[in-house]
Amino acid sequence: MMLSVSNLSKSFNRRSVLTDITFEIGDGETVVFMGKNGAGKSTLLRILSRIMACDQGAITFQNHDLLKGMPTARKNLLYLGHATGMYSALSAVENLSLALQLRGSSTSRETIFEALKQNGLFNQKDDPIAIYSQGMLQRLKLTYAELAQWSLLLMDEPFSGLDDDGIQQMHQILMHWKSEGKSLCLVLHDADKAALYGDRILRIEHGVIMEP
Amino acid sequence: MFFILLKKELYNEFRSRELILSMLVFGLSIILAYAFTSDVSRVIVANYAPGMFWAMILFVTVLGVHRSFSYEKEMDAFSMLIAAPIDRGLIYLSKCISGFIFLTVMEIIVVMPFFKFLLIDFPPNPLMAVGTALLINLAIMAVASLISGIAMRARLSEVLLPVLMFPLVSPVIIAATKISGGIMAGDPYQLWQIWLLIIGSIIVIFGLVGYTLFDFITEE
Numbered sequence: 001m002m003l004s005v006s007n008l009s010k011s012f013n014r015r016s017v018l019t020d021i022t023f024e025i026g027d028g029e030t031v032v033f034m035g036k037n038g039a040g041k042s043t044l045l046r047i048l049s050r051i052m053a054c055d056q057g058a059i060t061f062q063n064h065d066l067l068k069g070m071p072t073a074r075k076n077l078l079y080l081g082h083a084t085g086m087y088s089a090l091s092a093v094e095n096l097s098l099a100l101q102l103r104g105s106s107t108s109r110e111t112i113f114e115a116l117k118q119n120g121l122f123n124q125k126d127d128p129i130a131i132y133s134q135g136m137l138q139r140l141k142l143t144y145a146e147l148a149q150w151s152l153l154l155m156d157e158p159f160s161g162l163d164d165d166g167i168q169q170m171h172q173i174l175m176h177w178k179s180e181g182k183s184l185c186l187v188l189h190d191a192d193k194a195a196l197y198g199d200r201i202l203r204i205e206h207g208v209i210m211e212p
Numbered sequence: 213m214f215f216i217l218l219k220k221e222l223y224n225e226f227r228s229r230e231l232i233l234s235m236l237v238f239g240l241s242i243i244l245a246y247a248f249t250s251d252v253s254r255v256i257v258a259n260y261a262p263g264m265f266w267a268m269i270l271f272v273t274v275l276g277v278h279r280s281f282s283y284e285k286e287m288d289a290f291s292m293l294i295a296a297p298i299d300r301g302l303i304y305l306s307k308c309i310s311g312f313i314f315l316t317v318m319e320i321i322v323v324m325p326f327f328k329f330l331l332i333d334f335p336p337n338p339l340m341a342v343g344t345a346l347l348i349n350l351a352i353m354a355v356a357s358l359i360s361g362i363a364m365r366a367r368l369s370e371v372l373l374p375v376l377m378f379p380l381v382s383p384v385i386i387a388a389t390k391i392s393g394g395i396m397a398g399d400p401y402q403l404w405q406i407w408l409l410i411i412g413s414i415i416v417i418f419g420l421v422g423y424t425l426f427d428f429i430t431e432e
Contacts, residue, residue, distance in 0.1 A: 046432065049295045053431040075297040083288030085295075087220070089227040101216045102296035128227065129287075137287075 001060075002027050002152050002183045003048070008057030010043060010207075017043050018207040021057070025152065028181035032188050032198030039204040041187045042082070045154045048185070049079035062151065075104065078150035082157060084137045088130035092121055092140055095129060099144055107147055119143045119169070134161035142173060152183040159193065214302045221310035224283060231279045232314050235272045239322045242268045247329035258332045262392035265326060266348075266385045269319070273352055273381070274374050276314055277360040280307060285364065294430050301423035303430070304357055308422065311353040319345065336398045344395065344408065348388040351411045354418035355381050361422070362429050387411050 001024055008021040018040045025031050033041045046052040048059060050066065059066040064073035079085075086095040093112055100107045116122045119139045124132065129140065138161050145153060158170055174197055177184060188194045194201050203210045225231050246264055250257050284290035294300055327334055335341040356377060363373040387407040394404035 046291070049291075051291045051295050051432060053428075071297045071299055073297070074295070077295075079291070079295045081288060081291055083291070085288050085292035087224055087283065087289045088286050089224050089283065094223065098216070098220055099292055099296075102213075102293070102298055104297065 001025075002029070002062065003185070004058075004060040005048070006058050008044070008047065008059070009055045010040070010047060010052070011055055016207055018047075018054075021204075021207075021209055023202060023209060025183055025185055028183060030178055030184040030186065030197055030199045032186045032194040032201045033204055034188060034191070034194055034201060035204035040207040041204055042156050044204070045079065045156050045185070045187060046081070049077060049154055050074060051079065051081075076149070076151035077154070078103075078145060078148050078152070079154045080141050080145060080156065080158070082160070084129065084141055086129060086140065086144075089128050091126045092116060092129055092132075092143075093125050095140070096144055096147060100147055103148055105147075105149055112147065115143045115147050119146075135163050135166050138162050138166060139169070142170065146173065150182070152185065153177070154185045156187045157189065158186060159188070159190070213298050214305060217298075217302055217306035218309055221280070221306055222313070225310070225314065228283070230283075231276050232318055234279060235276045235314065235318045236321060238275055239268055239272045239318060240325060242271065243322060243326050243329055250330060254331055257330050258396065259393075261326075261330060261332050262396060263389045264330075265392065266388040268322075269315070269352065269388075270378070270381060270385050272318065273311075273315060273356050274377060276318075277307075277311060277353075277356045277377075278370065278373055280311060280314075280357075281360045281364040281369075290364075290430070300427040300430055304361060304422040304426035305419075307357040307361070308350075308353045308419070311357055312350050315349045315353060316346065319349070332396075335392075335395045337395060340401075341392070341395050344391050344411075347408070347411050347415070348384065348391070351384045351414045351418070352381060352388075354415050354422060355384060358418055358422040358425070358429075361426060365429075365432060384411065384414055387414075 003025040006022045008018060009016070010018040021044060023031070033044065035041050043052060047054045061073060061077055066073055086099065090098070093109065096112050113122065113125065116125050119142060121136060121139055121143065124136070129137065132140065158174070159167055162170060174184070178197070186197060284293065293303060359377045359380060360373060363369045363376060366372045387410045390407040391404050391411070
């Protein structure tokens with residue numbers, strides 16, 4: 001089992017956002033979370049990546065307790081949220097190099113250059129990412145995901161802010177990861193896309209996973 | 213990993229130059245205000261100078277640490293940082309040491325105008341003054357980085373930061389004033405060593421508390 005979540009709850013200002021969330025993600029499985037805005041999907045992903053604390057519950061990732069274990073327990077877990085999650089004053093190369101180093105990966109500059117070239121960001125590789133468009137920032141996130149080593153990717157609305165080319169590119173990379181047998185946990189709003197990528201679709205309503 | 217984080221802090225500042233520049237402009241403005249308003253004898257100014265200097269440093273520190281944590285919030289970079297498989301205590305240490313470096317650089321630049329504009333003499337033992345100032349800077353940053361880490365997750369972090377920081381840094385500023393006053397007056401070490409011990413204790417206590425608690429206070 002890749003990820004096991006049991007009885008996870010979270011509240012903000014005494015308002016319950018997630019209640020007794022329990023689910024599992026198997027090796028090579030893609031689980032898609034759907035639900036209305038404010039249902040708690042993004043909160044769930046941020047708790048799983050240890051950015052946000054939960055009130056109660058247990059998370060086991062690759063047989064390690066994610067909440068009480070060592071930081072290295074989340075080495076194979078990668079979270080990509082709404083925002084880029086990088087430093088606006090630094091260039092794409094500097095940001096990628098930093099993010100990969102923080103994950104304990106020693107990726108060469110040539111490898112980073114090659115990945116940026118493939119994602120159409122090579123010409124702007126030395127510019128501060130503050131001047132990047134939304135689509136370019138999404139592609140930068142994608143480059144990061146391609147370069148980083150992970151077993152489970154938590155991705156919040158991967159298609160938002162992308163143009164047609166970007167959507168096509170995202171589609172290809174998601175299918176590639178699926179074919180490689182990687183585990184994915186996606187938050188999507190589009191039912192067609194959810195059916196296309198998800199081995200299992202879980203609907204969250206008012207902080208509770210509804211029965212399919 | 214600590215050096216990667218420290219390099220990130222220095223790179224960010226090297227690229228944006230927002231932190232030291234804002235600290236510097238604010239510091240120099242205060243010195244000018246002091247210079248034009250302290251229309252009293254040189255002896256009186258010399259007596260008050262240590263307090264004036266460290267009060268200026270206190271305000272400048274608020275600016276610096278706020279900026280140091282606010283760029284983490286842009287593009288949600290802090291999420292990438294704390295989601296990484298690293299000891300989060302090291303993030304605190306890197307903030308603390310980088311803040312210490314920025315504050316020291318800023319002091320090196322403003323110290324000469326401070327003495328010149330206020331027409332006061334340099335301390336008789338400059339090495340002692342520099343050594344103690346470095347320790348004081350470290351103590352200020354040990355407290356300020358922890359408070360800033362706590363405040364950054366709050367909605368009104370700009371308001372919360374000074375409200376929390378001023379009372380907690382006050383003991384450092386009082387001790388700093390006593391130490392610098394003693395050095396400026398040429399007092400023997402024995403007369404102000406207790407204040408140096410207080411500074412040392414604050415570095416150890418806040419350093420350990422910050423390193424240990426940063427794992428919990430950084431989570432939303």
